[in-house]
Amino acid sequence: xxxxxxxxxxxxxxxxxxxxxxxxxxxxxxxxxxxxxxxxxxxxxxxxxxxxxxxxxxxxxxxxxxxxxxxxxxxxxxxxxxxxxxxxxxxxxxxxxxxxxxxxxxxxxxxxxxxxxxxxxxxxxxxxxxxxxxxxxxxxxxxxxxxxxxxxxxxxxxxxxxxxxxxxxxxxxxxxxxxxxxxxxxxxxxxxxxxxxxxxxxxxxxxxxxxxxxxxxxxxxxxxxxxxxxxxxxxxxxxxxxxxxxxxxxxxxxxxxxxxxxxxxxxxxxxxxxxxxxxxxxxxxxxxxxxxxxxxxxxxxxxxxxxxxxxxxxxxxxxxxxxxxxxxxxxxxxxxxxxxxxxxxxxxxxxxxxxxxxxxxxxxxxxxxxxxxxxxxxxxxxxxxxxxxxxxxxxxxxxxxxxxxxxxxxxxxxxxxxxxxxxxxxxxxxxxxxxxxxxxxxxxxxxxxxx
Numbered sequence: 001x002x003x004x005x006x007x008x009x010x011x012x013x014x015x016x017x018x019x020x021x022x023x024x025x026x027x028x029x030x031x032x033x034x035x036x037x038x039x040x041x042x043x044x045x046x047x048x049x050x051x052x053x054x055x056x057x058x059x060x061x062x063x064x065x066x067x068x069x070x071x072x073x074x075x076x077x078x079x080x081x082x083x084x085x086x087x088x089x090x091x092x093x094x095x096x097x098x099x100x101x102x103x104x105x106x107x108x109x110x111x112x113x114x115x116x117x118x119x120x121x122x123x124x125x126x127x128x129x130x131x132x133x134x135x136x137x138x139x140x141x142x143x144x145x146x147x148x149x150x151x152x153x154x155x156x157x158x159x160x161x162x163x164x165x166x167x168x169x170x171x172x173x174x175x176x177x178x179x180x181x182x183x184x185x186x187x188x189x190x191x192x193x194x195x196x197x198x199x200x201x202x203x204x205x206x207x208x209x210x211x212x213x214x215x216x217x218x219x220x221x222x223x224x225x226x227x228x229x230x231x232x233x234x235x236x237x238x239x240x241x242x243x244x245x246x247x248x249x250x251x252x253x254x255x256x257x258x259x260x261x262x263x264x265x266x267x268x269x270x271x272x273x274x275x276x277x278x279x280x281x282x283x284x285x286x287x288x289x290x291x292x293x294x295x296x297x298x299x300x301x302x303x304x305x306x307x308x309x310x311x312x313x314x315x316x317x318x319x320x321x322x323x324x325x326x327x328x329x330x331x332x333x334x335x336x337x338x339x340x341x342x343x344x345x346x347x348x349x350x351x352x353x354x355x356x357x358x359x360x361x362x363x364x365x366x367x368x369x370x371x372x373x374x375x376x377x378x379x380x381x382x383x384x385x386x387x388x389x390x391x392x393x394x395x396x397x398x399x400x401x402x403x404x405x406x407x408x409x410x411x412x413x414x415x416x417x418x419x420x421x422x423x424x425x426x427x428x429x430x431x432x433x434x435x436x437x438x439x440x441x442x443x444x445x446x447x448x449x450x451x
Contacts, residue, residue: 042202053212069162091169101178111168138188150220214313227253250448251289262325285377328381348425385435416442
């Protein structure tokens with residue numbers, strides 16, 4: 001065989017390099033679908049012989065369309081994203097800070113001029129499944145249509161019927177402020193071609209009816225991955241790290257895989273159900289930020305059967321370790337203040353003693369309410385201290401079984417340096433590893449939460 005000329009070898013090596021680069025690029029930009037991990041055989045709803053996993057739960061199957069739509073709307077968490085602080089439900093205007101600028105959610109009430117009052121069922125189906133509005137504008141995937149595309153057609157129609165049963169609200173959302181080229185909506189057509197399968201939920205024949213119901217709730221309606229799964233370079237869900245945790249809206253959504261250290265494998269079913277119902281599980285912690293909103297508006301409204309199905313599904317997510325999350329420290333701290341750890345800003349203890357200890361106690365085991373107990377709390381045992389700083393900045397107000405649970409906001413009372421100091425003190429005293437937040441970190445948190 002005649003040896004290749006230097007020019008031919010160069011062409012061959014160049015072609016090989018292009019192929020290798022294309023394979024690596026595809027691996028980075030593309031990831032498995034949400035349910036790819038499950039394997040087995042998935043079939044269309046029409047071909048599935050078991051109980052239907054879609055629709056309202058059994059307790060509401062005989063209810064009217066509006067009642068079923070209300071349940072599905074709550075399960076899909078529509079109200080949280082489409083309601084600004086202090087605004088009318090579903091009237092839009094909530095800001096979402098992204099790496100590319102700020103997006104505002106639209107009005108989805110039945111107002112004909114500023115909402116979706118003129119939309120037909122077909123218009124609404126196309127928006128939910130394909131991410132295309134009535135005026136043919138491409139929607140940004142802050143609206144999780146790549147998850148909602150799994151919702152059954154009848155369920156989408158029921159959601160629309162419920163929204164149209166509510167009083168219309170005349171309200172126009174602020175204009176988005178996205179940088180070029182991200183303000184070019186036509187680019188979302190390319191994004192959708194890559195990441196939106198435009199396929200309804202397909203039950204798995206080798207899984208139980210409860211698992212399939214849980215999968216529908218988690219992947220189609222509740223779209224858990226949008227917060228708990230990190231994103232790839234294309235800003236789509238990286239399902240190779242499915243449910244391993246991510247930072248969303250300035251808060252950390254924790255690992256909910258079956259990992260025993262950083263995930264939920266050590267949680268009992270009762271603890272998970274209580275957390276999803278009330279936002280709190282004794283010895284595990286309390287929800288804050290977006291998760292607290294999700295619980296208050298969405299998972300707290302699920303039937304007991306649907307909560308069991310959701311937990312059944314979560315138990316099967318392959319374990320992935322979040323390497324920066326240690327096993328939570330379960331032993332309470334000392335009942336006395338004790339010395340400040342070396343290297344910590346002493347202002348952290350001063351602030352804790354002045355405004356925190358009366359509720360949380362020096363030991364971290366609150367005598368007032370279990371909601372204020374810090375021992376075992378995942379956020380306190382997170383060395384990034386993101387959620388600790390955020391709860392200090394923004395506070396929390398929850399309606400719990402014990403009455404109204406209030407964590408005041410201290411964002412206006414203390415500087416970035418002081419909030420970093422108290423967050424670092426809390427993690428060092430009550431957590432497994434200390435954090436090292438800086439004033440710059442807190443300033444960045446403020447910027448996200450200010451929108």
